[in-house]
Amino acid sequence: MIDQTASYLSGLFSLAGRTAVVTGGSSGIGRAIAVALARAGASVVVVARREAELAGTVGELEAHGCRAAWVSADLASRAGVAAAARAAVEPFGEPDVLVNAAGINLRPPMDELGEDVWDATMAVNLDAPFLLGQRFGPGMAERGYGRLIHIASQQAFRAFVTSGAYGVSKAGLVALARSQAEAWSARGVTANTLVPGFVLTPLNARLQDDPARVRALAARTMTGRNGLAEDFAGAAVFLASPSASYVTGQAIFVDGGFSVH
Numbered sequence: 001m002i003d004q005t006a007s008y009l010s011g012l013f014s015l016a017g018r019t020a021v022v023t024g025g026s027s028g029i030g031r032a033i034a035v036a037l038a039r040a041g042a043s044v045v046v047v048a049r050r051e052a053e054l055a056g057t058v059g060e061l062e063a064h065g066c067r068a069a070w071v072s073a074d075l076a077s078r079a080g081v082a083a084a085a086r087a088a089v090e091p092f093g094e095p096d097v098l099v100n101a102a103g104i105n106l107r108p109p110m111d112e113l114g115e116d117v118w119d120a121t122m123a124v125n126l127d128a129p130f131l132l133g134q135r136f137g138p139g140m141a142e143r144g145y146g147r148l149i150h151i152a153s154q155q156a157f158r159a160f161v162t163s164g165a166y167g168v169s170k171a172g173l174v175a176l177a178r179s180q181a182e183a184w185s186a187r188g189v190t191a192n193t194l195v196p197g198f199v200l201t202p203l204n205a206r207l208q209d210d211p212a213r214v215r216a217l218a219a220r221t222m223t224g225r226n227g228l229a230e231d232f233a234g235a236a237v238f239l240a241s242p243s244a245s246y247v248t249g250q251a252i253f254v255d256g257g258f259s260v261h
C-alpha cells in the first residue's frame with residue numbers, strides 16, 4: 001500500500017527529470033520554493049545577487065541529495081536579465097519551470113514616489129519576469145511542457161500600507177500571467193501567480209520590528225498567524241507538476257484567508 005501511495009503521488013507531483021530556474025531563490029519565499037521543487041525531484045538553478053546566500057541555498061539542497069546550482073546576476077537591468085538567462089541554462093539546460101520570486105518593495109509615500117523608485121520597482125518586479133518569460137516560454141511551448149510561476153502580492157488587488165509602485169508592479173504580474181497563459185497554454189505551458197499575505201521574510205524585516213503591527217496583520221488572517229516561507233512549498237510543487245496542467249492564468253492566494261476576511 002505504501003508503495004502504491006508513493007507511486008500515485010509521484011505520478012501527480014514528481015518533478016524528477018525537470019529543470020527549474022528560481023529567481024530570488026536564495027531567500028525567503030523563493031528559497032522555500034527552490035528547496036521544495038528540488039526535493040520534489042527537479043534540478044534547480046537559483047538566481048539572485050548575493051553570492052553567500054546563493055551558495056548557502058545550494059549547499060542546503062545538495063545536503064538533501066538534490067541537484068542544484070546558482071547564478072549571481074542583477075535582474076534590475078535588461079543586460080543583467082539576459083546574462084542571468086544565459087548562465088542559468090548552463091548547469092542543467094533549458095528550464096521546464098520558471099519561478100519569478102525576486103522582488104523589491106520600496107515604500108515611499110505616494111507624494112514622494114519619484115521616477116527612480118518607479119523604474120527600479122518595475123525593472124525587478126515586472127520587466128525581469130516578462131523578459132525571462134520571453135526567453136524561456138517559447139522553448140517550453142515547443143517542447144510541450146512549461147510552468148511559469150510568479151509571486152504577486154495582496155497589493156496587486158487592493159491598496160494598503162503604501163502600495164505605491166510595488167502594487168502596480170504586482171498587478172502587472174497578475175496580468176502578465178494571464179497574457180502568457182493565453183499565449184502558451186494550448187502548447188502545455190501554464191502561467192499562474194501565487195499571492196502571499198504578510199510573510200515573515202527579510203523583505204519586511206523593518207515592519208517586523210513593530211510587534212503590534214505584526215500582531216495586527218496576523219489578526220487580519222483567518223488562520224490567526226502570518227505566513228511562513230514554507231507555506232509556499234506545496235502550492236509551488238503543485239503548480240510546477242503534471243497535475244496542474246489544467247490550472248492556468250490563475251492567481252492563487254496562499255494567505256491564511258487574509259484576502260477574504
Ligand SMILES: NC(=O)c1ccc[n+]([C@@H]2O[C@H](COP(=O)([O-])OP(=O)(O)OC[C@H]3O[C@@H](n4cnc5c(N)ncnc54)[C@H](OP(=O)(O)O)[C@@H]3O)[C@@H](O)[C@H]2O)c1
Nearest residue numbers: 024026027028029048049050074075102103198199201203
Ligand atoms: N514577504 C512578504 O510578505 C511578501 C508578500 C507579498 C509578496 N511577496 C513577494 O514574494 C517575493 C519574495 O519575497 P521575500 O519576502 O521572500 O523577500 P526576500 O527574502 O527579500 O527575497 C528576495 C529575493 O530577491 C532577490 N533579489 C532582489 N533584488 C534582486 C535583483 N535586483 N536581482 C536579482 N535578485 C534580486 C534577493 O536576493 P539578492 O538581494 O541577493 O539579490 C532575494 O533572493 C517577492 O517578489 C515579494 O515581492 C512577499
